[in-house]
Amino acid sequence: ADSLTASVQALTLQSTTKTSKFAGCFPTLNPMDIYREHIAEELGKAAGIDSDLIFSRLAWTNTLDKGDLSLPVAALRIKKKPDELAAELASKFPESDLIHPPTAFGPHLQFFCKAAPLTNTVLGRILSEKAAFGTNGNMGLKDPSDPSKGQKKIIIEFSSPNIAKPFHAGHLRSTIIGGFLANLHTVMGWDVIKMNYLGDWGKQYGLLANGFKYFGNEEALTKDPINHLFDVYVKINRIVGDQEGPIKELKEQIKTKKEKGEDVATEEAELAKLVDVSEDEKARRYFKSMEDGDPDALALWARFRDLSIAKYKQTYARLNIDFDVYSGESQVKAESMASAYKAMEKAGVTEESDGAIIADFTKHGAKKLGKAIIVRKDGTPLYLTRDIGAILERDEKYHFDKMIYVVAAQQDLHLAQLFKVTELMGNKDLASRCQHINFGMVHGMSTRKGTVKFLDDILRDVGDKMHEVMKKNETKYSQVxxxxxxxxTLGITSVMVQDMTGKxxxxxxxxxxxxxxxxxxxxxxxxxxxxxxxxxxxxxxxxxxxxxxxxxxxxxxxxxxxxxxxxxxxxxxxxxxxxxxxxxxxxxxxxxxxxxxxxxxxxxxxxxxxxxxxxxxxxxxxxxxxxxxxxxxxxxxxxxxxx
Ligand code: ARG
Missing domain, CATH: 1.10.730.10 (Isoleucyl-tRNA Synthetase; Domain 1)
Structure with missing residues (x-):
């Protein structure tokens, strides 16, 4: 991304930013803008039509046989049959050094560039501008007519895996699409902040910490933190699973006995004992100590997090991605959530329900968004609550012009609720600067040895497969x-191109x-x-x-x-x-x-x-x-x- 930034700057500096009379027209950066400007002016003069209108309606074509630019004449809002108007405008267009006499094709006026000047401009520019050709640093300016006002700032939040859990296909897609969006905005002159919002907080990290006491291994942790923590997590979860059975059974016994009016005191004492020593309860307590700021608990958790991030960084580097910020659920401050609660209450967004605080969107003109819990009965915040705190913090800290969340379509409702709450709380402007970029599911992502756990496994497997494919062409292979x-590299390209092939x-x-x-x-x-x-x-x-x-x-x-x-x-x-x-x-x-x-x-x-x-x-x-x-x-x- 650094080299991308450099190329945009090079070109923007080099171009004298010869401003065009048309908004969004950059003839020194985009050769087609030379033609748009020319056509708009010439046709405007010849036919007495507002040249700005023509400029804004000139469209690119999907295939070269339809011309280099095309004007759907109906868009000029002139009271004439479009076919006739197109023919009339074609005949009025003056002779030009740059383009052939336009052709009327039904309601379209088609323009073809004359080859010689186009060739000189285009090849000349590409060969001299190199990596900068196509970039446009003006698009990301706050005010293109006054560069001193600076660039627009965009936060792109993407990838966002959960520590100690598999890096699933949704994270892979978010990483690929988010990386692309970051590059795109960079070459268009935006100030881009790449943010990773890790799933790194919650009861499961209490579980992980306790699991590490039983199954952890320092050496394995430092060597391969992501896989090791996942192993630990799987093992401790198995215990939780084993303990759940008897607890559930006992609960049912108590229920039936109660229905019969029998005494359940012994069973209840037994149940309390079972629950008390269960890993699930221990995890809850451990997490509580994290929430309360216990230094030892936090130190262990911070090590898990830091080691995981270090490993993630290596993998992201293989995809040409480096994040500017590793944020995460853990980083959302309690104060931000507290002030959000207040604002929500004050704005009448939230209400009490069964001891919990909820937002009932159906009462706020958003039927489809249903209801969401904001604060649990026991006072703890949820995934949504943290996102509400985070959106406010980011606004305050970065003063961004736009923020994009690259998250799977499975979370459409979650993000819609987040944006709606933000709006209802009185931050309509903030909500309007945020956008959810979603994507569909990948089916059957697995390595040949079994199902995938981590991005590294996928990349290794695809690389191996690619190596086999390459070996099949012996002569070519010997030259590599x-x-x-x-x-x-080809393996990584394979995965990414497959991902980017459809909408x-x-x-x-x-x-x-x-x-x-x-x-x-x-x-x-x-x-x-x-x-x-x-x-x-x-x-x-x-x-x-x-x-x-x-x-x-x-x-x-x-x-x-x-x-x-x-x-x-x-x-x-x-x-x-x-x-x-x-x-x-x-x-x-x-x-x-x-x-x-x-x-x-x-x-x-x-x-x-x-x-x-x-x-x-x-x-x-x-x-x-x-x-x-x-x-x-x-x-x-x-x-x-x-x-
Ligand atoms: N960690 C989440 C998950 O794996 C994705 C986070 C998406 N971003 C957000 N701001 N909620 O599902």
Whole structure:
């Protein structure tokens, strides 16, 4: 992410931020904005239409045959049949150096860029701006017309696993999508705070601490804290399970006896004894001591937490992710929750019910949100309560412009309740700055040896599988300098690309064979496409840094021009992605490009072409490699140079 930040800054500094008369138009950063500005002004003048209106209605196209930009003329709100209006505007549009005479296609006016100027601008810019091409530091400014007011700040809360519990598919997706959202906002100039909100508080940590007394092992803890704590947790939970049976039985006996009017004093004494020595009760007491600030209890817990975080950091690094803040349920201050209770009470959000404090959303115009307990009978806070405290603390501490929670759709209700409470408490503005980015379930995520426990297990298993797949192509395999490492990177790419292939709300099946294949729109295929362009550059023996002096006018073939048109739209794809917040918006663009590339290799040969032509084509491929690389980095992938 640091290198992403650097590239945005480089470009924003370099561009004199030549301001356009149109809002959100950055011709020095986005080549398509040159065309939007041009069309809006020319058509506005020629047809007597407000150029701002035209500018705002110019749309990008899904396929190149529909033009580079398209104007749905109905959106101009002129009382004329759209088809006729389109034809009329087409005929009025003046001759232009930049674009061909527009074509009316039904109710659309289609604009095609003239190849030569587009090629010069686009290839020239990509080759000089490199990693910064497509980024736009202005989008994240508080006020684009006055950079001195600074950047907008966004908190992205994601991953958020629970200590001593499995890192499940929901955490994996949150990590992948959250990492992507952080990169996206970084290249769009936001000040991004990446936050991990750990599940690190509650009775289960009392259980874990007691379990550690029986089953803990210092060496194992320091060596592999995550797995060791999970083992301990499983073992102590087994005991809890074993103890539950007799307790339940006794409770039933008491109930039946009572119904018959019999005396139950002995049974009740027996029950009290059983409960008193049960691990569940001991855990409750231990956790109470944590809540009361017992230093020893807290020290042990802090060690578990710190060691787990240290280990998580290593794994996140493999995914190119580093968090700015490791927050968590434990970090929410009692005072924040207390002042939240007061505010909720004062605003009439909460009420008493059976000794507990609840919020009944049905009484506040939010029927679907039902009721939620805010404070238990015994006075202890809940998951929701901590989130309410946390949202207030974060607002106060960070003064963010936006906060995104990347959490599974299973928690839709929880987050809707959180935002509603926040609003009802009188923090409407705060609630409006928060957004839940949700996603569907992954089915059947397991390693080949059994079900998964941790992210590391998944990554190792996919890496192994990838290594096997690579070995099948002996000649290629022998050329890879560091096969283990490459397999590892390709494995991670496989998992991430599979995850990003559909819309977030859709779930998918975790399919090891499909995701590690080099065929189809997979991670390995994307990496292969990048590596192939790298290899072409190596074999060309040209100086890649001098390609911008190539004679671009030699690039005249349909394949070359279409590829350039696609490259020109990369900055727009990023703008669109900031609206959809979907990784698939970037990913489908990249696959479109790889498909175009693969059909170009036979037509636009580099090796064997005349020196000038060879150089021009290599410039085109180098530009494509750069944009592919930029896109992969936004997704959080590590592009490989050989695969
Ligand atoms: N630790 C939670 C879980 O694993 C996810 C936390 C989501 N974030 C939040 N602010 N509630 O289910």
């Amino acid at each position: 300098a560091n096969p283990e490492e490459t397999a590892d 977030r709300v859709n779930g998918y099946d975790f399919n090891l064979d499909a995701m590690t294949s080099f065929e189809g729109d997979t991670g390995p295929y994307l990496q292969y496409a990048h590596a192939r362009l790298c290899s072409m550059a190596r074999k060309s023996e040209l100086n890649i840094d001098e390609l911008d002096s190539a004679d671009f006018s030699l690039l005249t073939e349909r394949h070359a021009i279409d590829l350039i048109r696609l490259l020109a739209s990369w900055p727009d794809v990023l703008v669109n992605t900031s609206k959809t917040l979907e990784p698939v918006t970037v990913l489908s663009y990249l696959f479109r490009m790889t498909h175009m590339l693969s059909s170009s290799y036979d037509v636009l040969k580099v090796i064997g072409s005349e020196p000038e032509l060879k150089k021009a084509r290599m410039a085109l491929y180098a530009a494509a490699r750069q944009v592919l690389n930029n896109g992969m980095r936004v997704l959080g992938l590590n592009p490989v140079e050989r695969s």
